[in-house]
Amino acid sequence: MTAFSVENENGIAVVTFDLPGEPVNKLTGDVMDEFGSLLSRLGEDGMVRGVVLISGKPDNFIAGADIEQFSRLRSAAEASALSREGQEIADRVAGFPKPFVVAIHGACLGGGFELALACHWRVISDSPKTQLGLPEVQLGILPGVGGTQRLPRLVGVRAALDMILAGKSERADKAYRLGMADEIVPESILRQTAIAAAERIVRNGPPRRAHKGGAQALFLDRTPIGRRIVYAQAEKQVRERTGGHYPAPLASIEAVKTGLERGLNAGLKEESRLFGELAMTDVSRNLVQIFFATTALKKDDGVPGAAALKVSPVRRLAMVGAGFMGAAIAGTAVLNAEVEARLKDADLPKVGKGIRGARRILDDRLKRRRLKQPKYEQLVALLSGAADYSGFLRADLVIEAVFEDLDVKRRVLAEVERETRDTAIFATNTSTIPIGSIAAGSARPEQVIGMHFFSPVEKMPLLEVIPHAGTSAETVVRAVRFGRKMGKTVIVVGDSPGFWVNRILLPYMNEAGILVREGVPIDLIDRTMTEYGFPVGPVTLLDEVGLDVGAKVAKVMHGAYGDRLEPSDALERMLADGRQGRKNGRGFYEYRDGKKAGPDASVYSLLGVTPQENTPAATVERRLLYAMLNEAAMAAHEGVIRTPRDGDIGAIFGIGYPAFRGGPLRTIDTLGPARVADTLRELAGIYGHRFRPSASLVAMADRGEKFYPE
Ligand code: T1G
Numbered sequence: 001m002t003a004f005s006v007e008n009e010n011g012i013a014v015v016t017f018d019l020p021g022e023p024v025n026k027l028t029g030d031v032m033d034e035f036g037s038l039l040s041r042l043g044e045d046g047m048v049r050g051v052v053l054i055s056g057k058p059d060n061f062i063a064g065a066d067i068e069q070f071s072r073l074r075s076a077a078e079a080s081a082l083s084r085e086g087q088e089i090a091d092r093v094a095g096f097p098k099p100f101v102v103a104i105h106g107a108c109l110g111g112g113f114e115l116a117l118a119c120h121w122r123v124i125s126d127s128p129k130t131q132l133g134l135p136e137v138q139l140g141i142l143p144g145v146g147g148t149q150r151l152p153r154l155v156g157v158r159a160a161l162d163m164i165l166a167g168k169s170e171r172a173d174k175a176y177r178l179g180m181a182d183e184i185v186p187e188s189i190l191r192q193t194a195i196a197a198a199e200r201i202v203r204n205g206p207p208r209r210a211h212k213g214g215a216q217a218l219f220l221d222r223t224p225i226g227r228r229i230v231y232a233q234a235e236k237q238v239r240e241r242t243g244g245h246y247p248a249p250l251a252s253i254e255a256v257k258t259g260l261e262r263g264l265n266a267g268l269k270e271e272s273r274l275f276g277e278l279a280m281t282d283v284s285r286n287l288v289q290i291f292f293a294t295t296a297l298k299k300d301d302g303v304p305g306a307a308a309l310k311v312s313p314v315r316r317l318a319m320v321g322a323g324f325m326g327a328a329i330a331g332t333a334v335l336n337a338e339v340e341a342r343l344k345d346a347d348l349p350k351v352g353k354g355i356r357g358a359r360r361i362l363d364d365r366l367k368r369r370r371l372k373q374p375k376y377e378q379l380v381a382l383l384s385g386a387a388d389y390s391g392f393l394r395a396d397l398v399i400e401a402v403f404e405d406l407d408v409k410r411r412v413l414a415e416v417e418r419e420t421r422d423t424a425i426f427a428t429n430t431s432t433i434p435i436g437s438i439a440a441g442s443a444r445p446e447q448v449i450g451m452h453f454f455s456p457v458e459k460m461p462l463l464e465v466i467p468h469a470g471t472s473a474e475t476v477v478r479a480v481r482f483g484r485k486m487g488k489t490v491i492v493v494g495d496s497p498g499f500w501v502n503r504i505l506l507p508y509m510n511e512a513g514i515l516v517r518e519g520v521p522i523d524l525i526d527r528t529m530t531e532y533g534f535p536v537g538p539v540t541l542l543d544e545v546g547l548d549v550g551a552k553v554a555k556v557m558h559g560a561y562g563d564r565l566e567p568s569d570a571l572e573r574m575l576a577d578g579r580q581g582r583k584n585g586r587g588f589y590e591y592r593d594g595k596k597a598g599p600d601a602s603v604y605s606l607l608g609v610t611p612q613e614n615t616p617a618a619t620v621e622r623r624l625l626y627a628m629l630n631e632a633a634m635a636a637h638e639g640v641i642r643t644p645r646d647g648d649i650g651a652i653f654g655i656g657y658p659a660f661r662g663g664p665l666r667t668i669d670t671l672g673p674a675r676v677a678d679t680l681r682e683l684a685g686i687y688g689h690r691f692r693p694s695a696s697l698v699a700m701a702d703r704g705e706k707f708y709p710e
Pocket of ligand 1: 023024026060063064065066070083086107109110111112114135136139141142143145147295296298299
């Protein structure tokens with residue numbers, strides 16, 4: 001293998017990294033070996049006075065260590081050794097006897113960024129494709145090639161922790177501002193600039209870097225007392241954010257601290273030791289699986305043989321319904337897919353409100369400097385609307401986001417079919433109505449499909465695409481690809497009530513209602529599930545979604561699946577008392593000035609119960625969790641999802657199922673299907689038949705199978 005090629009430019013060796021046969025550069029064992037020998041050669045070569053490292057890939061510098069290789073590690077010792085080998089290479093770069101400059105364009109992540117940090121001078125391109133970061137904690141590990149040591153020394157402990165603990169990456173201009181790069185230039189002169197920098201250092205000796213930041217920064221970053229404050233604050237924040245479920249951020253703080261307080265060598269040693277430990281945790285294994293699942297979904301068009309189909313991309317979108325959902329879908333489409341979006345609603349004031357709503361998403365990006373003014377203006381111009389169907393003839397895709405009512409949706413479909421070209425797709429953003437029944441009266445049912453977005457659309461990463469029995473493969477592919485262009489992770493799911501996400505969410509929400517109805521304290525229920533790892537508890541979620549919406553979905557699901565999904569009367573009673581949740585400031589919680597306050601104590605008397613303060617959290621957790629697990633297993637076996645992977649990603653991205661647990665189906669595997677079935681039987685014995693394990697789960701347990709074969 002030759003991943004590196006060298007050209008000598010007047011004494012500067014330009015080393016181009018281009019891993020053969022791969023879309024991105026990554027640091028495999030072989031790559032590191034080859035790079036190591038190259039360093040020896042360049043060090044000894046009398047014709048070489050300085051080195052420039054650059055990538056041969058169009059828009060990628062180095063994506064980090066090879067995650068595939070990393071996921072095959074079997075022991076902490078093996079993982080630590082790998083980290084130490086990487087550190088040694090980085091040390092050799094840092095101590096290289098000749099100027100070593102790096103030229104970065106594209107993603108420079110993980111081990112790739114750590115290698116860059118060891119170089120003597122960093123030049124980056126100002127392209128939006130360029131991003132520098134240490135995403136390791138998102139894989140449940142920490143930067144293991146000296147990143148926890150060199151980044152804080154370069155940019156200060158606060159900026160470094162900010163990045164490492166969130167696993168985030170920075171775009172070129174911000175990375176430069178923070179001091180992660182020494183020069184920022186247009187891509188077209190990146191290579192020459194790096195060569196010139198190497199020559200300059202050969203001539204003038206090592207450059208000095210001015211420290212950025214004021215007196216407070218100096219105090220906090222540069223004194224042991226100041227840093228102690230920073231570590232303590234960071235630890236507190238991490239504990240609050242992760243509930244102690246994610247060990248990697250805390251370990252990162254430990255590695256940074258050791259290095260800054262006890263020296264580089266001690267720090268590197270601690271870094272590789274912790275790296276080894278973290279690599280073996282279930283948390284890391286689950287997060288790595290999620291990485292693989294999301295990258296696989298980026299290429300999955302939802303039907304077998306999609307590559308052979310002839311489908312044209314969606315260039316123009318039209319929306320029917322410019323309400324909250326419609327506006328957010330249009331705004332997100334314009335922002336990410338850069339398509340024209342035409343909004344239609346019943347009257348012009350509604351249309352105007354919708355366009356303003358869509359524009360707010362763009363305004364927000366402009367404010368946060370994620371969009372530049374000219375681009376912003378160009379995007380705003382893509383939004384238009386009317387109170388009739390004018391402009392719909394141009395649309396390739398029409399998304400309907402009107403009132404949840406079958407007759408209304410059918411009427412809209414008929415109108416849209418009259419007003420659009422016969423190649424246009426009609427997608428409905430229903431959350432409860434079967435796509436097949438909406439399509440029943442369609443003139444072109446093969447072009448009718450469901451696209452179920454989650455609110456807030458601009459933030460939620462998931463999209464469910466739902467073909468009905470008569471949807472064509474081409475329509476599926478067009479919808480999936482467009483969803484991806486909108487920035488979503490897309491799963492294709494079956495056309496049965498609740499599809500996937502609401503199907504598994506509903507029994508969980510129902511159980512929360514039943515618990516409240518028994519007098520189990522609202523905050524106990526919510527706290528139990530946030531401690532399990534959900535971002536919010538089920539009762540808070542009910543308030544957020546709206547009790548009217550929740551009750552309606554519950555009714556539909558009860559009708560579809562019968563007794564098992566019978567809701568308590570908690571929501572009906574709340575609604576009768578005029579409580580709709582956050583939107584009208586009255587729900588299970590109190591709201592003051594639009595902010596959620598504590599649980600509303602009057603709920604208990606409204607429901608005629610006394611708070612059961614002594615309910616064990618373990619009981620609450622089991623009832624809520626197992627309601628979801630049982631439904632997930634059942635729906636998976638019915639074929640609602642194509643693979644367990646889709647199901648777990650849907651749960652994590654759609655409802656915030658704790659990522660470190662890998663998803664509900666992964667949880668069943670971890671607990672063991674037989675144990676899950678036993679617990680469900682036990683729960684059914686106490687609380688009733690709604691907990692009876694599904695026949696398919698029992699059969700699976702009997703056969704000793706799992707969702708993910710080992
Ligand atoms: N390892 C293995 N494969 C990788 C990879 C990696 N680091 N990065 C990308 N790929 C594959 C990906 O699976 C896909 O494969 C193809 O490249 C294109 O990716 C010691 C241990 C770089 C921003 O977490 O964020 O360094 O499907 O479709 O949208 O401290 O990939 O074609 O076969 O995603 O243009 C830390 C993860 C590693 C970066 C490109 N690094 N990658 O996005 O393309 S841990 C990461 C990304 C580490 C050290 C530690 C993105 C990208 P295939 P893609 P993209």
